[in-house]
Amino acid sequence: MFENNGYNHNENERQNFDLNRMNYYQPYSTPSGEQRPPERKKHRKGRNMALVLAGCMVVSGAAGFGGGYAALKLMGGDSGTVIYRSVVTEGTSSSSSGEELSVSQVVEKVSPSVVEITAEVVGSGGFFSSQTVSASAGSGVIISEDGTIVTNNHVIEGANKVTVRLYDGTEYDAEIVGADSKTDLAVLKIDAEGLTAAVIGSSDSLQVGDTAIAVGNPLGELGGTVTNGIISALNREVTVEGENMSLLQTNAAINPGNSGGGLFNSKGELIGIVNAKTSGNGVEGLGFAIPIDTAMPVIEQLISQGYVGGRSKAGVTLVDIQDFSTAMRYGVQYLGVYVYSVEEGSGAEKAGLQQGDCILEADGEQISQVSDFKSVIENHNPGDTISLTVLRDGRAKTLDLTLDESVPEQPEVQTTGVLQ
Known part of the structure; x- marks a missing residue:
């Protein structure tokens, strides 16, 4: 009978990269049934977060963030989740406003906001085994002090268990708040307070040649790895698993395990979520990230209702x-x-x-x-x-x-x- 082949991408679209040349960025996977290393201190995940967009904007001064930042407050139950956005003064660009930092200063600032993610999938072991456990690893970015984390959908897709490891080594069980395969974005929640959240920048104001700094967990075992380069192209059309996506291109080194990690500008603001890389022989310096201005409306819907509405x-x-x-x-x-x-x-x-x-x-x-x-x-x-x-x-x-x-x-x- 029929097989489900899903939706096929249009191979004739101009400027699109076919997946044979531009492979979808795969999270690092361990062999089926392999034992994981002993786990560190872990905290139980907390309550379900049915977050509702409250639309409360608070502006405050903050040197180094385009002259200020705005706190977008998302309410859930009796608590509030606050996402900090940079505010750029009218008439300025990302390269001319705010305080430019050195790479080491950016790394010191943003590293506590980037996490390691392990996703476990439990499957049938067939005739000779009751079940198998496979694990894949990726990265994520903390966007609120109370433990809201953004990653890629493909990092946690199909997972029965998701573990988040913070910069200080503390591990938490994570709840999947929402995920969207079309945009390759997902939102996790851990039961934590007082975390260092990334400040959301603007990808729309980027220029080719602007500094790009990637922080993530390459190979699933090198958490906190930093690579840097520039923004190589804007609005690059790339076909990823049948979905046409408009992505930022960077020559900052991207490796398996970087999926879901952050791409930051020279002021330490989050400008993209890393999700794809090249894998062709003799080709290097072609990494891709979801622009943050594209990602945030999706992220806010995933937080508020668990899916992207209107489709x-x-x-x-x-x-x-x-x-x-x-x-x-x-x-x-x-x-x-x-x-x-x-x-x-x-x-x-x-x-x-x-x-x-x-x-x-x-x-x-x-x-x-x-x-x-x-x-x-x-x-x-x-x-x-x-x-x-x-x-x-x-x-x-x-x-x-x-x-x-x-x-x-x-x-x-x-x-x-x-x-x-």
Whole structure:
């Protein structure tokens, strides 16, 4: 029967890097079942954080941060989470306002804000073993004094347990507040107070040639590693696992384990979340980071509601069949985009879509691969109705599909309490 190949990226887009040349930055993984080193002092994670955006802005003077910073307060229960943003005086750029620091001064300032992350995935061990445990490692950045941490979605995706290690060596169990595969961002929460939070800078005001300093956990075992360089390009279009992303490019060395770590400017402000690197032979100095001005609206939604709202979904899983050998394997006659499964209760089910339908058109657009269908869905809001033409039993059939809002299920993460 059908296999779920997910959404395929458009390989013909101008200036995009194909994943064969620009491999998605993979977190460092240990062999399946390998024992982890003895754990250090660990604290149990605290309450769930259903944080609601309160929109409270407080401005205060702070030398070295563009003349000041703003405290964005996110309320959760009886406590408040404060994220500090830099404030740049009107008419100035990132390279001309505030106090420029040396690399060593930036490192001293920001290192306590960067954490090491270990994600454990428990899987079936097959016939001879009850279960296996694999671990991957990455980095993260503290953005509030009460333990809110930003990382990449791919660092913690599928994890049953997430551990955060601070700059001082203290370890905490972490809760996954929210994650978003489209933007490759995730938010964690640990039960801690009085942490050193990064000050959020501005990526929109960056210029090519500005200083870029990366701090992270390369290879999953070299936490606190610092590399520096410049901003090599702005708004670089890179295709990452089928998602077209507009990223900052830097020649600061990026290695496995840096995923989710911080990219900082010469004033020690967070300007990007590292998420990709090159892996081609003979190529170096091409690292990428999610611009912080792109990341923050996503981060705020993940904090407030656990997902990014306003996105549409059809309620189907699709598969591309682009050659005749694949068509024979799936037992279909024509090439094209086929429905692999239909989500129960979704707009697709209500519209009458069935497994095995070949989608010919959506909203008047010809559909030849999954990415075509995905683009149509992304250009509509939840509640919109689009017309589909499908091929079923050799005949074309027209269906009206009302789109739902995409609300992902939140992963369950285990905690183990305090280890002395």
